[in-house]
Amino acid sequence: MxxxxxxxxxxxxxxxxxxxxxxxxxxxxxxxxxxxxxxxxxxxxxxxxxxxxxxxxxxxxxxxxxxxxxxxxxxxxxxxxxxxxxxxxxxxxxxxxxxxxxxxxxxxxxxxxxxxxxxxxxxRFAADTAPWVAEQAAADGWFTAHAQWLGSLYSDDSDSPFAASPWRREKGGLWDVGPHALSALLPVLGDVTTLSAGRGPADTVHLVLRHTSGASSTVTLGLSAPGKAAGTSLVLLGERGRAELPEGWGDxxxxxxxxxxxxxxxxxxxxxxxxxIHFGVRLTEILAEAEELLAGTAP
Structure with missing residues (x-):
């Protein structure tokens, strides 16, 4: 092709x-x-x-x-x-x-x-994380999940080439790393039925989601964390106990x-x-709803 x-x-x-x-x-x-x-x-x-x-x-x-x-x-x-x-x-x-x-x-x-x-x-395509998401999606009985995606693009010691991106500066972690979290949560817990959103420091946001499976999840997103506070994690809790997203996304x-x-x-x-693209549209719809909710909160 x-x-x-x-x-x-x-x-x-x-x-x-x-x-x-x-x-x-x-x-x-x-x-x-x-x-x-x-x-x-x-x-x-x-x-x-x-x-x-x-x-x-x-x-x-x-x-x-x-x-x-x-x-x-x-x-x-x-x-x-x-x-x-x-x-x-x-x-x-x-x-x-x-x-x-x-x-x-x-x-x-x-x-x-x-x-x-x-x-x-x-x-959904990385060698270690894609099969993990598929394995958890095939299991039932998830009760809740906790996801955290914190980058340090704007910390004083950052040398990331993406820090100069105007759209990331304007839209923040909600839109840049939010799709990562949702892309793993939705296939496991189901579509989002309700959400609430609140602000943290700088561009950090906190989301609370309910899913079609009945499970809930919390998601923390941001690009402005101090370097030593940056990192990603996703933990699922349910009838099978605890499952954690593998570290590292590979090449x-x-x-x-x-x-x-x-x-x-x-x-x-x-x-x-x-x-x-239809899955991509759904991610946009969820994040846009969160953005609208956040617009009514203090910066």
């Missing part, structure tokens, strides 16, 4: 581009970037073509069967709708959008065009290759993947 990449920033350079270039069943058909020099550098590094500007997007679509995305979510969603309308399969980053209407529009375009879609929720390039495999399989069989 010919797969093009929209995006030429740090995440594209670290993950999507090397995964596409090294996948045995993919022809890496090109890189589109908003900055011509970044698109050219990334394309040159992987022996493919560079595209930029609005005409460049159409040119990338013309030489691709599918499009992968590594751009901010509210840039991604309308471009995904255009790609789907052009008949291109979609390999999306999380979150699909931070705007519910835009996410739903992209999903409608994918459904109308009958193209395959996969959202790269890392936990993101390998995980993205598994997401590519999932897209190839969905395109070949016509069977939707569990992490398709």
């Amino acid at each position: 010919r797969i093009g990449l929209i995006g030429a920033g740090p995440w594209a350079g670290m993950t999507q581009a090397p995964a596409l270039a090294g996948h045995p069943d993919v022809m890496f058909s090109g890189v589109w970037g908003r900055r011509p020099e970044a698109a050219a550098a990334l394309a040159d590094a992987h022996g493919t073509a560079a595209f930029t500007g609005d005409e460049g997007i159409e040119a990338l679509f013309a030489v691709s069967d599918a499009v992968a995305f590594a751009v901010p979510p509210d840039v991604q969603a309308p471009l995904a709708a255009r790609a789907a309308a052009a008949g291109r399969h979609l390999l999306l980053d999380k979150p699909v959008a931070t705007n519910v209407a835009a996410a739903r529009a992209a999903a409608r375009a994918a459904q109308d065009a009958q193209v395959a879609s996969v959202v790269f929720c890392t936990l 993101p390039v390998d995980s993205f290759r598994r997401a590519v495999d999932a897209l190839l399989g969905a395109a070949r069989t016509g069977q939707a993947h569990d992490c398709d």
Whole structure:
């Protein structure tokens, strides 16, 4: 399958581009970037073509069967709708959008065009965490869960290339790491039926969720923790006792290759993947509801 990449920033350079270039069943058909020099550098590094500007997007679509995305979510969603309308399969980053209407529009375009879609929720494709989520989802009797995703992007000693991301600065941990937590909780405990939300220090937020299984969960999310306080955990408690998400998510390039495999399989069989664009829309809906609740609380 010919797969093009929209995006030429740090995440594209670290993950999507090397995964596409090294996948045995993919022809890496090109890189589109908003900055011509970044698109050219990334394309040159992987022996493919560079595209930029609005005409460049159409040119990338013309030489691709599918499009992968590594751009901010509210840039991604309308471009995904255009790609789907052009008949291109979609390999999306999380979150699909931070705007519910835009996410739903992209999903409608994918459904109308009958193209395959996969959202790269890392936990659902990483070698250690994906089978753990599947194992817990197959079990019954979960009573409650506690998840914590705290990053230190904005601590004084941070050297993360993602700290300069304007959309992360604006939207915070709710939107950046919230999809990770939900992508693991929903398949195990079921969809969210009710939620409440409160603010913590800086961009930290706390969510309390009820799920269709009857279980509850609490989720703490943020990007502004001190370095020594940063970390992730997810603990399930129920009739089987305690289950904890394995530490470490492995190599993101390998995980993205598994997401590519999932897209190839969905395109070949016509069977939707569990992490398709409709799942991505549901994540956006839940996070948007939390954001609306938080808007009524003191900063």
